[in-house]
Amino acid sequence: MSDYISSNTMKRLPFYLEYLLKIRDEGIVNVSSKAIAVALNLGEVQVRKDLASISKNGRPKIGYEINSLIGDLQKFLGYKDLTDAVIFGAGKLGTALLDYNGFEECGLNVLMAFDSNPKKAGKSDSGKPIYTLDELPMIAKSMNISIAIIAVPAQHAQEVCDIIVENGIKAILNFAPVHLDAPKDVIIKNENLAYSLALLSIELKAKK
Amino acid sequence: MSDYISSNTMKRLPFYLEYLLKIRDEGIVNVSSKAIAVALNLGEVQVRKDLASISKNGRPKIGYEINSLIGDLQKFLGYKDLTDAVIFGAGKLGTALLDYNGFEECGLNVLMAFDSNPKKAGKSDSGKPIYTLDELPMIAKSMNISIAIIAVPAQHAQEVCDIIVENGIKAILNFAPVHLDAPKDVIIKNENLAYSLALLSIELKAKK
DNA sequence: TGTGTTTCGATAAAATAATATCGATAACTA
DNA sequence: TAGTTATCGATATTATTTTATCGAAACACA
Numbered sequence: 001m002s003d004y005i006s007s008n009t010m011k012r013l014p015f016y017l018e019y020l021l022k023i024r025d026e027g028i029v030n031v032s033s034k035a036i037a038v039a040l041n042l043g044e045v046q047v048r049k050d051l052a053s054i055s056k057n058g059r060p061k062i063g064y065e066i067n068s069l070i071g072d073l074q075k076f077l078g079y080k081d082l083t084d085a086v087i088f089g090a091g092k093l094g095t096a097l098l099d100y101n102g103f104e105e106c107g108l109n110v111l112m113a114f115d116s117n118p119k120k121a122g123k124s125d126s127g128k129p130i131y132t133l134d135e136l137p138m139i140a141k142s143m144n145i146s147i148a149i150i151a152v153p154a155q156h157a158q159e160v161c162d163i164i165v166e167n168g169i170k171a172i173l174n175f176a177p178v179h180l181d182a183p184k185d186v187i188i189k190n191e192n193l194a195y196s197l198a199l200l201s202i203e204l205k206a207k208k
Numbered sequence: 209m210s211d212y213i214s215s216n217t218m219k220r221l222p223f224y225l226e227y228l229l230k231i232r233d234e235g236i237v238n239v240s241s242k243a244i245a246v247a248l249n250l251g252e253v254q255v256r257k258d259l260a261s262i263s264k265n266g267r268p269k270i271g272y273e274i275n276s277l278i279g280d281l282q283k284f285l286g287y288k289d290l291t292d293a294v295i296f297g298a299g300k301l302g303t304a305l306l307d308y309n310g311f312e313e314c315g316l317n318v319l320m321a322f323d324s325n326p327k328k329a330g331k332s333d334s335g336k337p338i339y340t341l342d343e344l345p346m347i348a349k350s351m352n353i354s355i356a357i358i359a360v361p362a363q364h365a366q367e368v369c370d371i372i373v374e375n376g377i378k379a380i381l382n383f384a385p386v387h388l389d390a391p392k393d394v395i396i397k398n399e400n401l402a403y404s405l406a407l408l409s410i411e412l413k414a415k416k
Numbered sequence: 417t418g419t420g421t422t423t424c425g426a427t428a429a430a431a432t433a434a435t436a437t438c439g440a441t442a443a444c445t446a
Numbered sequence: 447t448a449g450t451t452a453t454c455g456a457t458a459t460t461a462t463t464t465t466a467t468c469g470a471a472a473c474a475c476a
Contacts, residue, residue, distance in 0.1 A: 007407075010407055032452080046433090046435075048453095059442065060442050060443080061443045062452090063452090077406055078406065092307060096301045107406060107409065146412060147405065154310070170412065187412060190223075191399075193308065193310070194310045195219075195222045196397060197381055199215075204378065204395060240424090241424080251466095254463090257464090270472070271424085
C-alpha cells in the first residue's frame with residue numbers, strides 16, 4: 001500500500017473490480033496478475049503495481065485472493081459510504097442520469113435534479129424529485145451535497161456553475177461542452193460526450 | 209507540425225478551439241500562448257507545444273492569428289468532413305444522445321438508433337429513426353457506419369458489441385459499465401458515467 | 417536607427433508512467 | 447525431501463509527458 005495513486009491507476013481500478021466481480025460469480029477464488037492482464041489487455045507488471053497500491057500482497061504461485069481484493073477495491077473506491085450528488089438540468093441527459101441505476105453500486109447517491117424551468121419540476125420516471133433552481137439555496141443549506149452534475153445547454157453552463165459554487169458545492173462533473181471558470185478549490189471534471197466521440201473518430205481516421 | 213500527437217494533447221485541443229471561438233466573437237484577432245494558458249489553466253509552454261503540433265507558427269510579440277488557428281484546429285479535429293455514427297439502445301441515454309445537438313459541430317453525424325425492442329422503433333423526438341436490431345445488417349451494408357455508440361444495459365453490452373463487430377463497424381464508444389471483448393482492430397473507448405463520478409468523489413475525499 | 421519588451425520555437429531538464437528484469441517464495445511433483 | 451515451476455515484489459530501464467531555460471524574431475518608441 002503506497003501513499004500516492006496516480007490518476008491513470010485510478011482509472012483502471014474500476015475495471016479490475018468489474019472483472020473480479022465477474023469471475024467471482026464463476027466460482028474463481030484466486031487470480032494471477034497475468035490472468036487479469038490478459039483479460040483487460042494490460043501489462044501484467046502494471047496490474048501488479050496497480051493492485052499493490054491499494055491492496056495487500058498476492059501469493060507466489062497462487063496469485064491474489066479474489067474476495068479480499070474486491071473488498072479492498074470497493075473500500076478504496078468508496079463504494080460503501082455513499083456520496084450525495086445532484087443534477088442540474090432536467091432535459092434528456094439530466095433525466096437519463098437521474099434515473100440511471102448504475103450509480104449506487106459505485107457509491108453514489110444521485111438524489112434529485114434542478115431545472116430553471118418550473119414546468120420540469122415534479123418527479124422523474126423513477127420517482128426522484130425535480131426542483132426549480134431557486135429552491136437550491138434552501139435545499140443546499142439543509143443537506144450536504146458533495147457533487148453537482150451539470151447537464152444544461154452550453155450557454156447556461158457557466159451561470160449554473162456560478163450558482164453551484166455560491167451554494168458551497170466543491171466538485172462538478174460538467175457535461176456541457178464549455179470550459180467553466182471556478183475558484184481553484186472547486187474540482188471540475190469535464191465529460192464532453194461530443195469530444196469523446198470526436199476523439200474516437202480522429203483515431204479511426206488516423207488508423208487508415 | 210509534427211507527426212505524432214499524444215492523446216493528452218488531443219484531449220486539450222477541443223478546449224483550445226472552444227476558447228478561441230469564444231474570444232473571436234469578442235473581436236480578438238491575435239492571441240498569445242500566455243493568454244490561452246491563463247484562461248484554460250495550463251502551462252504556456254504546453255500550450256505552445258500543443259498548438260505547434262497542429263498549426264503553423266505564431267509570431268513573436270504578436271502571438272497566434274486566431275482565424276487560422278481555429279481553422280487548423282477544426283481541420284485537424286475533423287470538424288468538417290462528417291463521420292457517421294449510430295446508437296445502440298434507445299433508452300433514456302440512447303435517445304438523449306440521439307437528440308443531442310452538439311455532435312454536428314464536432315464533425316459527427318448521429319444518424320439513427322437501434323433497439324432490440326420493436327416497441328421502441330419509430331422516430332425520436334427530433335425525428336431521427338429508431339430501428340430494430342435485426343434491421344442492422346441490411347442498413348450497415350447499404351451505408352458506411354464508422355462509429356457505434358453502445359447505450360444498452362450492461363448485461364446486453366457484450367452481445368450488442370459482437371453484433372456491431374460482425375457488421376464491420378470498427379470503432380465503439382461504450383457507455384455500459386462493462387469491459388468489452390473485441391478483436392484488436394476494433395477501437396473501443398469506455399465512457400462510464402458512474403466511474404467518472406466515482407473518481408470525482410474519490411478526489412474530493414482525498415482533498416479533505 | 418537603436419534599445420527595450422514581448423513572445424515565440426527549440427532544446428534541455430525534470431517528473432511521471434509504463435515496461436522489463438530478476439531474485440525470492442510458495443506450491444506442486446517425483 | 448529435492449527439484450521444478452508459477453508467480454510475486456522490488457528494482458532498474460525505457461518511454462512519455464510536463465515544465466524550465468534561453469536565444470532569436472517582431473514590434474514599439476525614443
